[in-house]
Amino acid sequence: MSLDVIIIGGGGHARVVLDTLRSMQANVIGYLAPTKASRMPVEYLGDDSSIRKYSSTDVELANGLGSVGSQNLRSMVYNRFKERGYRFTTLIHPAAIVAADAEFEEGCQVMAGSVVQTGVYCGENVLINTRAGVDHDCTIGANTHVSVGVTLSGDVSIGSHVHLGAGSTVIQGISIGDYSVVGAGAVVIADVGSDQTVVGVPARRIVK
Numbered sequence: 001m002s003l004d005v006i007i008i009g010g011g012g013h014a015r016v017v018l019d020t021l022r023s024m025q026a027n028v029i030g031y032l033a034p035t036k037a038s039r040m041p042v043e044y045l046g047d048d049s050s051i052r053k054y055s056s057t058d059v060e061l062a063n064g065l066g067s068v069g070s071q072n073l074r075s076m077v078y079n080r081f082k083e084r085g086y087r088f089t090t091l092i093h094p095a096a097i098v099a100a101d102a103e104f105e106e107g108c109q110v111m112a113g114s115v116v117q118t119g120v121y122c123g124e125n126v127l128i129n130t131r132a133g134v135d136h137d138c139t140i141g142a143n144t145h146v147s148v149g150v151t152l153s154g155d156v157s158i159g160s161h162v163h164l165g166a167g168s169t170v171i172q173g174i175s176i177g178d179y180s181v182v183g184a185g186a187v188v189i190a191d192v193g194s195d196q197t198v199v200g201v202p203a204r205r206i207v208k
C-alpha cells in the first residue's frame with residue numbers, strides 16, 4: 001500500500017489507527033485535531049479546516065475517533081468529510097484474519113487480532129476493534145463499533161450506529177437494531193430492538 005493518508009483525531013484510537021496504517025505501509029502525512037495532541041507521533045496539521053490544503057484526489061482519510069457508547073461523533077466526522085468529497089481508507093491490520101469473501105464498504109477498520117469469517121458484510125465506517133471475532137454470515141450496519149474482544153456468533157445481524165461493548169457476546173442468529181448499545185461483558189441471547197441499551201448476563205434492557 002502506498003498512499004498518503006491523514007488521520008482525523010489525535011487520541012488513543014487515532015494512535016492505534018496510525019500504527020495500523022504504518023503496518024500496512026501507508027504514508028501517513030499527519031493528523032487533524034482541535035489542538036495538538038501530546039502523544040501522537042506524527043505531524044500535527046491543524047484543526048479540521050486545515051483539510052482545505054489537501055486535495056481529495058491526493059489524500060485519503062482515516063477516522064481516528066473511537067467510541068465507548070454513542071457512535072454520533074465517529075459518524076459525524078465521517079459524514080462531514082465525505083460531504084467535502086474526501087474518501088476514507090479501509091484499514092485491515094496485517095495481523096487480522098479476514099475471509100477472502102468478506103465485504104467491507106468504505107472506511108471500515110479491522111484491527112489487530114480480529115477474525116472476520118466467510119460471508120460477513122460490513123457497511124461504511126464500521127470499526128471491528130482489537131481481538132474481536134465476527135463469525136460466518138454476520139451483517140454489520142454502517143457506523144457500528146464492534147469493540148475490543150467482542151464475539152459475534154454466526155448469522156448475527158447488527159444495525160447501523162450500534163455500539164457492542166468490550167467483551168460482549170452475541171449468540172447465533174440474533175438481530176440488534178439501529179442505534180442500540182450493548183454493555184461491556186453482556187451476553188445477548190434474544191433480539192434487541194432499535195435505540196435500546198442492554199447489559200448483563202443474559203442481557204436485559206435498561207431504561208436511560
Ligand SMILES: CC(=O)SCCNC(=O)CCNC(=O)[C@H](O)C(C)(C)COP(=O)(O)OP(=O)(O)OC[C@H]1O[C@@H](n2cnc3c(N)ncnc32)[C@H](O)[C@@H]1OP(=O)(O)O
Pocket residue numbers: 066067068069129147148164165166181182183184185186197198199200206208
Ligand atoms: C479500545 C476501547 O477502549 S473500545 C471501548 C470499550 N468500552 C466499552 O465498550 C464501554 C461499554 N459501555 C458500557 O458498558 C456502559 O456501562 C454502558 C454504555 C452500557 C452504560 O453506560 P451509562 O449510560 O453511563 O450507564 P451507567 O453507568 O449510568 O449505568 C446504568 C446502570 O447499568 C449498569 N451497567 C452499566 N454498564 C453495565 C455493564 N456493562 N454490565 C452490567 N451492568 C452495567 C450500572 O451498574 C447501572 O446500574 P444501577 O442503575 O443499578 O446502578
